[in-house]
Amino acid sequence: MIEVDVRLTLGVFTLDVAFENGQGVTALFGQSGSGKSLTLGLIAGLMRPDQGYIKLDGEALVDVAQGVFVRMHRRRIGLVFQDSNLFPHLSVRQNLLFGRWFAPRGDREIDFDAVIETLGIGKLLSRPPARLSGGERQRVAIGRALLSSPKLLLFDEPLAALDMERKLEILPLIERLRDEFKVPMVYVSHAIEEVVRLAACIVVIEAGRVKAIGSPGEVFGAMATQSAEDRFDRSSVLTMKVCGANAAYGLTELKHPSGTVWLAGPAGPIGGEARIIINATNVVLSLQPPHNLSVRSVLSGSVEAVETSGPLATVEIALKGEGHLFAMATRHALDELGLERGSPVFALIKTSALDERKMGAVTRL
Template sequence: MSPDTLSVSLRHAFPGFALDAAFDSPIPGTTVLFGPSGCGKSTVLAAVAGLLRPERGRVALGDTVLLDTARGLALPAERRRCGVVFQDSRLFPHLSVEGNLRYGLRRAPRGATGPGFEEVVALLGIGPLLRRRPIGLSGGERQRVALGRALLSRPRLLLMDEPLAALDAARKAEVLPFLERVRQRFGLPILYVTHALDEVDRLADTLVLMGRGTVLASGPVEELSTRPDLPLAARRDAGAVLACTVAGHDQERGLTRLRFPDGEVVVALRDLPLGAALRVRVRARDVSVATSEPRDLSVQNILPATVGEVTPLASGQEATLSLRVGGSTLLARVTRDAVERLGLAPGRPVWALVKSISFDHGAAGGGAPV
């Protein structure tokens, strides 16, 4: 195994459910376990943390083996140096915010390197909260404090189990930028569990797609988002994730140009510096297809493309088109009638049409550096 890999292989049987999951992902980086509720995501995380002893399995973080049942090796949870952030924050109610944070610092192994107290407080914007008790915090504030406590324990692996699932949209929007800051600033390996696609887009370096206790696929989110054989492509919010850089701004017209491999799109003006890296999600339902070059349209993104795969959906009335735009891929959701009427078959040259206002907003979903 590579010293720059998180390697997980687990088997465990529960009444009515069996986990048989394995994946490798590069580190440092954020590996996101994604799938519907009950598919085994949190069980995998618990086994990595040492909170569950699987019947069979191996977990290694680089050269450090945390679990190997074949060798009878299972480090106890407290020796694995995993910082864990749960959905419900689990702060100590009798301690102030500062007390909770310093508890994490006291748990750090002697001599372990990592971020200091002031650095974490500043990064997470929790300085004004230090004297308050958890009961007086909003849900978003509690999660930021829980994240700070985990970071101050100087972990070698950060585990996050649906940390935003209990938050409303406003509080979720509050916390996500702080998660991105942690991802960028500290270079920690992160294993992150979610069933929310916007969190995948904004945080994932590696996506592990799970279903019914197994790993359906794993790899870069840009690649998995456009594979028509995976459940992602059948979702109503299916779409291609493009890794872009900011190529220019037109203040007078209110537009920003984003460049991706072998292509460029125009979006509503974004407050980002030239050269900034970001991801955008181009939803399949927002992509139209023409077999001759359109003219005199309000749509500004008219991209020459070639039809790749044509995948009928379960309803039988719609299909997903895979469209090759140079070295990148877009998805388009069209009716069965459109496929037949326009002769949309693999290899057919077409034009992909995407409105400038169609791109999802948010950091990796279309707005800020990743």
């Protein structure tokens, strides 16, 4: 259990955040400069808050009122940054063993060989960091942090410096760490696809304050928790059941109480669940189910709210059964369709607009 309730003022910026989570991955989500990394630094012990406390499994790491401040090297916390920060004069094996050195001998519960196998870095052990790719360096940095047998792992935008191919290589590895090693994590990112895929609990931070806390569906299913500054950032997150596959066409069938979505690729085991991200600009609204169209993914519901911005409008749809979906359209189109609060509507989604590479199976902890 991680418990955070801290306040810190740096110049004109004030951080005032409070949250807790009992298991799995806690994601700190928000735009650059919102206070995510500052919060992570307080948890790690890189700085002290002005007020408040941080507790890990009931033990105070810092409590200003009680005069408690556990120094960073005694907190048993592993930290992975954007830059891997490997020691250039040490080999991969030596970098990994350096992390091992921080774990008390009686607490070295994480096996060296298991970490090497999970991260797929066995062939890299003799290399210096200069001969590693960006993705390989991050694998080693994660391994070094894990081999310290931490009580908590902190990730500060670990994929931000990587290209998409490398990101898609590392994300499944972090999922394996979460599921196999069971080390609690706090994961900082401003990329929705990362936090949705990894986290059970998302803390949205804006201008140093907590704007929302909840599951991915809860956090990204409310109009008020999403920024309206860029229409291309407005997205919905839905949890759907993996029902089957069309092998002839390479499609996976995902079911929701409001309808069916077809995904171009795998989405986890049949009978399991998957979270999908749907950008509002990729949703077409209709008064009727599609007929003589190429679109095959259809969800039904009713208009919950409409938010206008210049010539465009964001429509929040309350889906049948559960969940919400955002759609972007022109105000002209909404007026022609006669859509208003309470109107029944069908949401049409192109399969080709869904990025199956960024989606993963839901793990119930």
